[in-house]
Amino acid sequence: MRLMRIEIYKKVFFLFLLLVFKTNASTVWIxxxxxxxxxxxxxxxxxxxxxFRVSCDFWQISALRLxxxxxxxxxxxxxxxxxxxxxxxxxxFSWKYLLGSEQSKFYPFIGxxxxxxxxxxxxxxxxxxxxxFTYGYHFTTGLNYKISNRLTSKFETRYNILISPGTEExxxxxxxxxxxxxxxx
Amino acid sequence: xxxxxxxxxxxxxxxxxxxxxxIFGCQNSSAPYYNDGDWSFVAFGxxxxxxxxxxxxxxxxxxxxxxxxxxxxxxxxxxxxxxxxEWLKFWKYSDPITEKMPLLIVRGNHEGNDAASEWLYRVQxxxxxxxxxxFSKQVxxxxxxxxxxxxxxxxxxxxNMQLDWLKAQLDSASISDDIxxxxxxxxxxxxxxxxxxxxxxxxxxxxxELFKQNKKIRAVVAGxxxxxxxMKKDGINYIISGGAGAPLIHGxxxxxxxxxxxxxxxxxxxxxxxxFNEINENRNL
Numbered sequence: 001m002r003l004m005r006i007e008i009y010k011k012v013f014f015l016f017l018l019l020v021f022k023t024n025a026s027t028v029w030i031x032x033x034x035x036x037x038x039x040x041x042x043x044x045x046x047x048x049x050x051x052f053r054v055s056c057d058f059w060q061i062s063a064l065r066l067x068x069x070x071x072x073x074x075x076x077x078x079x080x081x082x083x084x085x086x087x088x089x090x091x092x093f094s095w096k097y098l099l100g101s102e103q104s105k106f107y108p109f110i111g112x113x114x115x116x117x118x119x120x121x122x123x124x125x126x127x128x129x130x131x132x133f134t135y136g137y138h139f140t141t142g143l144n145y146k147i148s149n150r151l152t153s154k155f156e157t158r159y160n161i162l163i164s165p166g167t168e169e170x171x172x173x174x175x176x177x178x179x180x181x182x183x184x185x
Numbered sequence: 186x187x188x189x190x191x192x193x194x195x196x197x198x199x200x201x202x203x204x205x206x207x208i209f210g211c212q213n214s215s216a217p218y219y220n221d222g223d224w225s226f227v228a229f230g231x232x233x234x235x236x237x238x239x240x241x242x243x244x245x246x247x248x249x250x251x252x253x254x255x256x257x258x259x260x261x262x263x264x265x266x267x268x269x270x271e272w273l274k275f276w277k278y279s280d281p282i283t284e285k286m287p288l289l290i291v292r293g294n295h296e297g298n299d300a301a302s303e304w305l306y307r308v309q310x311x312x313x314x315x316x317x318x319x320f321s322k323q324v325x326x327x328x329x330x331x332x333x334x335x336x337x338x339x340x341x342x343x344x345n346m347q348l349d350w351l352k353a354q355l356d357s358a359s360i361s362d363d364i365x366x367x368x369x370x371x372x373x374x375x376x377x378x379x380x381x382x383x384x385x386x387x388x389x390x391x392x393x394e395l396f397k398q399n400k401k402i403r404a405v406v407a408g409x410x411x412x413x414x415x416m417k418k419d420g421i422n423y424i425i426s427g428g429a430g431a432p433l434i435h436g437x438x439x440x441x442x443x444x445x446x447x448x449x450x451x452x453x454x455x456x457x458x459x460x461f462n463e464i465n466e467n468r469n470l
Contacts, residue, residue, distance in 0.1 A: 045442070078435045078440065079440065079441055080465060125459070126463050
């Protein structure tokens with residue numbers, strides 16, 4: 001499990017390095033925070049998730065940005081005398097529109113996009129790990145704070161509306177509430 | 186040209202995600218159904234406003250094929266006694282069950298036993314005024330006995346008129362050729378588990394002696410403790426099923442959300458099926 005995660009993240013990190021260098025990305029963001037489920041089943045079972053996101057604004061025109069995001073959301077709850085682990089890997093494509101001037105210290109943004117999500121559930125009593133794949137939409141808003149010419153911090157909330165996979169009734173829609181930092185190239 | 190470049194990267198990303206999906210195994214996790222008996226019934230207890238988990242379990246119970254002939258709720262549907270909104274929510278989320286089978290309800294301590302709560306209980310469960318909340322129902326060749334551990338003044342016991350009624354039910358069932366087995370349902374268990382281990386029903390010893398005398402009793406099923414627990418004492422199967430949505434008790438085993446599926450063919454089997462349709466317990470009674 002742990003080795004698999006490491007393997008995945010090595011590959012994701014490699015992917016983003018490629019993206020950054022191949023697309024002349026304007027900004028790479030690293031953020032982390034909590035994932036607040038909106039569906040009753042998920043909220044009662046997983047309580048909440050925590051995780052991180054790596055985003056890359058890979059294209060920009062005026063105040064419009066296109067970005068790709070991945071990362072991981074984790075949850076670990078006691079279940080049947082052991083732990084029940086949940087792991088979501090999203091891959092999101094978003095547009096963001098910066099409101100206000102980039103010259104100012106604070107500037108808010110809004111955006112939306114689409115994404116695909118891989119989810120894994122595991123506990124000792126499952127015969128094997130359970131996987132599901134789905135897609136969804138997201139709407140985002142946040143506030144950037146310019147620390148220096150190259151460094152920017154942000155607070156972001158993203159509402160992920162996931163379509164339940166036909167194979168299970170548990171819906172993983174929820175809010176990402178993130179604090180992050182961006183480095184501009 | 187730039188657009189082509191970005192599209193190429195986009196397709197690369199999607200391809201990469203597919204590889205990641207491959208790492209995950211990309212398998213179908215469709216819900217299995219375990220009903221392999223000639224007929225079956227389900228039981229669950231203790232929601233206490235955990236309607237999200239209950240909704241998921243209710244869908245699973247309603248999806249059993251062939252449909253169970255009966256569902257028994259072991260009480261503690263709500264948090265606040267006499268709260269009509271919680272009753273309405275319970276019935277709404279019970280739709281997948283009630284569309285397929287009758288649902289019998291055992292009164293829990295959270296349903297309350299003051300006059301207003303009892304009035305609402307009658308309205309919601311259809312028990313007429315003047316009739317007690319304990320009753321029995323025959324399904325196939327099994328007698329289902331629903332007991333009430335919350336009678337005002339007799340809480341945490343089965344006593345007085347109810348005890349006399351129970352003895353009469355057990356006596357008549359023991360000599361009836363139509364009845365080959367008896368299931369007893371009650372909210373408070375004879376022997377509590379988890380953090381309350383050691384506590385008992387006030388007349389647990391008397392009840393246990395009564396059950397021991399009747400060879401047709403297959404199981405005594407209760408809720409109240411938010412967990413699954415099984416024990417066999419002098420040949421009597423005592424089962425606690427209190428994991429239909431209420432906060433679980435951790436650290437004592439059996440801490441998983443579940444419902445019980447009893448199946449009947451040449452033997453009686455019981456499974457505790459979890460929120461992911463996983464089988465947490467599989468036992469012949």
